[in-house]
Amino acid sequence: MADPSTYRPSPGSIPDAPGVYKFRDSTQRVVYVGKAKSLRSRLNSYFADLAGLHPRTRQMVTTAASVEWTVVGTEVEALQLEYNWIKEFDPRFNVRYRDDKTYPVLAVTLHEEFPRLHVYRGARKRGVRYFGPYAHAWAIRETLDLLLRVFPARTCSAGVFRRHTQIGRPCLLGYIGKCSAPCVGRVSADEHRGIVEDFCDFLAGRTDLMMRRLEREMAQASEELEFERAARLRDDLGALRRAMEKQAVVLGDGTDADVVAFAHDELEAAVQVFHVRGGRVRGQRGWVVDKAEEMDVPALVEQFIGQFYGEQAELDPGEDGTGSPVPREVLVPELPAQPEAVEEWLSGLRGGKVRLRVPQRGDKRALADTVSRNAQEAFAQHKLRRAGDLTARSAALAELQEHLGLDSAPLRIECVDISHIAGTDVVASLVVFEDGVPRKSEYRRFALREAAEEGDVASIAEVVRRRFARYLKETAEPGEITEASESAETGDGAETGEGAEKTESAGAAGVAEAAEKARTAGAVGPEGPAPGIDPETGRPRKFAYPPNLLVVDGAGPQATAAADVLAELGITDVAVVGLAKRLEEVWLPDDPDPVILPRTSDALYLLQRVRDEAHRFAIRYHREKRSKRLQVSALDGVPGLGQARRTALIKHFGSVKKLKQATVDEISGVPGVGRRTAQAVHAALAGESTTTREGETGA
Template identity: 35%
Template sequence: MAEINQKIKDKLPHLPTDPGIYIWKNADGEIIYIGKALNLSNRIRSYLVDSIKDPKTTQLVRHIADLDYIITNTEAEAFILEANLIKTHQPRYNIMLKDDKRYPYVKLSLGEPFPRIMVSRELIKDGGKYYGPYTDVRSLRRILRTLEWIFPLRTCSRVIPEDKIRYKKACINYQLGKCPAPCVGYISRDEYLKIVNRFLQFFKGKYQDLLDEFRQEMNTAAENLEFEQAAKLRDHIIALEKIQKRQSVSQEDDRNLDIIGFYMEENHAIAVVLKMINGKILNQENYPLKNIENTDREQILSAFLQIYYAPVEDFPDEILLPFRPAEYDKLNEWLGKRLILPQKGDKVKLLVMAKRNAFNLIEEQKLAHLKKANRTIFPIQELKEKLNLPKLPRKIVCMDISTIQGTDTVSSAVFYENGKPKKKNYRHFIIRSIDSQNDFAAMAETMERFLAEIDKDTELEPDLFIIDGGKGQLGISYQILNQSKYPNIPIISLAKRIEEIYTPQNSEPLILSRSSASLRLITGIRDEAHRFAINFHRSRRSKRTLISELEDIKGIGEQSRFLLLKSFGSVDKIKESSVEELASVKGIGDLTAQRIYDFFHPDTISDS
């Protein structure tokens, strides 16, 4: 059995055999994986055996520190709960939608007397009608600009009762022709709901019905010599016809279909959902996927379907799949037997089209990734050449000292990997070996203590050390490094005046061009080390200033100071407190409370 802590061991004998979901947490209490099970006890114990060979699961088990579970009545309930919790918590080891910021929906608030259009990133069961999600926000904005003109509905948050006019003046949207102003009674509820119904027809893909209605109304308006209204309706017809023409792919089948395209290559995977409504493809949604390493395509597709359909209330008539996903029968039961695996005919052609779109998106994703990698790797390659380093300095550590005239001296060590900060590997130190200003000794202590950190965690071993300073700081740091277990790690220093680079091998500094990518890289790292050190120094100085005021009060020891600051949060709050409030702190008696109060309010002490 894999090594597990006592907290989990204590829970194992009491695990239920019911269906449900299990939640693995790390040592910080963070949820790192959520899964479902027909038998919770068996599934949870399966993680704790030595026979696990999957690298991803092995990595997960290494970080497991605690366990929670939720029992459900059926496996189907567990299925839905798992999908919802994954979307909410986004655990590190679950397959997820990449960049999932909760894609936006168009919402029509049907629960209100005068429904309004809005964009929502949450699906709430409030009687509203939701359309989407839209992975392309620009496309969504374009659609809304067209819709607010063809179907002018309110977008404001005004509360408009059904039978009472509450406002005297319409907003700017009325002047722009984007809203019929029900708030001031310029349109009846019946007429307003007529526009709402047309909006609903649009999203059902019933373009032809809408065109027929608009044409009939246009002709009636023209016969009645209402030429302005007739012209407006003509423009609506033209706009709708343009939208209709854009839906070039159509089928005679008037059912609503979701066509799922999927493509996977190395560690890139993407799912595409083509939304076909009344035989016309109205929207394409693209979902790059993450956390897919060492996972087969059947599991990835299954996880995507759970994430995608978990918040959906109205399923399409059919969901066309390119291949059979893992847990197909459970998925199909949950989705009301809507999953289809076409073998021939027009539906296969639709799947081919969806897959082609997914393939093209993967190619774009790979190209973007390659461009980004080139932007990152070029400065590192240039730095290797300029400094004549034995290998690419992918891992760089930069150290800096912060002090004011030798007081509260601290240091920082920031860690960069592939040109990016890796903040979990940052370290800061309170310098204890000196009691006056001595940057050389402070840097020596910093190097010694960081090397000790490497002894505890080899991931911290860099390919290059950068010291913020000149020859002196470099010399003492190089001496410490040379006497350690890591004498072969290259080291340089960077002097601020004209960004001179010193190396132990050369007495003359190296000066790089101001436009050099490698110089921009190391000065950026140096500036981050400076920022990190200064922030820590300010924090230390502020804390010392707070405590020093309390130290001046006779009879107030370290424990009392700690209790007071913990209770009130700051010295200012202590100053503002009454004797009774001070005495209410556990461990602070009436006499001590009076002494503290008198110290901060000397004018209240009587002459007697």
């Protein structure tokens, strides 16, 4: 693992110009390629504090051992060079939007003398034209079966084609009219290619000309009393109409466009693309990829367009006759930072003008919303697929048991995370996973006081001490509260988490009734309640269950601090690990080397999910506390306004923002706030000084 400071270039040596850069590891293999409008600004951002970098960016800069760059003249040149380098070096930390090989497509082998139509899954090849992808292979075969009566092109494999050429007899499709039988010379190579080109034109959206031509031929055959030919043409028209009905019209103006949408979080992004040709949805593609660095939607748009269309333009001859799969319009949720450069690059790929824009209203906006919903649904399904799979959860727990050397699978996992900004408003979260699934009613959050100024290690120790002191207290026999738990319990202040059940205050009759129910259920015996059982409700107390595994957000020092607290409290049956964000290493207490779990293991995925959930819950609580503190601080120093009145004002108006919009009369209407105080509050929030009129008294 390299230290980024060992290979950081001198800031003055990096040009302040557009360019493309490469990070290389110790073996000189390229691990990441990127482009920037300003190389100096972008490269300096990689060498900031590691703790503030995106997880994959942290891993990349610590894997790399050197960085180099190439200055270019324009953003278009940067886009092209970035794509070429990604294709050439295939860097491990770059996202590649390769075709999803799980979706079938309809392939037309135009590079062969007698082109073939067939269902295909796999990487794109030169000289082959593709239509789709389709949701199911049967959808392609059904469409193909309808169209073969109108476009009787070859569908057999090369081996079958050679065999029937040798025996001089066509296959069954040739006898029933669904193949023009080029294998036995019924049509020449040029005639067969003409049939295939008509088939491609129809699927590419040029349907009106084809339909009108068949209608004219049918009318002409009818006038010439060739009723059998007219009936055959009528059936051909019916087959084409049925094939068209399978592709719904979404844009009535016959637009050729790709509609792109994203759904993403800090670590991953899902992208969905609808290919619209001739106003009809001809195909749909979707990916879920890891984010290489912190990226917003404009950056995702630029990255996707650069990689997807660059690769498709090389491998796919196109669906619109321009020699490129790039359509006339690309509809995106937000424009990239340099839309003109991206448009110019796309136009070069297409060989014609390409518009990149955000749909604002009408049918295109409605279609963009549909694609966005598909992206969000695909992202949610991706997140739930592994978390909701019982087999995967069981495998993850078994892997954790094996890698950490536990006596049994950790069916209950708790995770602690600390959140603050420069040591202010220090809070902590405690999340609970049971059987690999979050149990939100058991979440807890802590406002830290004692260890807030001593750093994250001391804060972790305080949270662990308070949580397990409560555990000892709630599971102890009556009168057996230990000295350690009693001292640690003082001023616990843990708050319930999301979805926690709220127990309302009940009268004496309600308490007696609950106690009787508890005794009936066996929770309370004749000598009193069982340890860990609330005598009033008969339910387990909130801290009565210990975890099998305690995860702390951090490395060795944090894990050791948590283990020391458990040893101090006399708890020996709870395993402790630390999960470091830097390289996703698992640290055991007092162990100099981390446990490295495979990057693709379900065990590591579960630990990451637990840690990320604790991080989310801690940040949410920190933002709430900071918001409340800032609201109250805006009213500090107002004459005659104490804590009780400040609280009453915030509670009455809901926020300082709404309080600023209130008049003096509305403020003085709050119980306990007189007119003089209301004027002082109004003046303080408005930033104006006012003078109280003589003789005016407060209410």
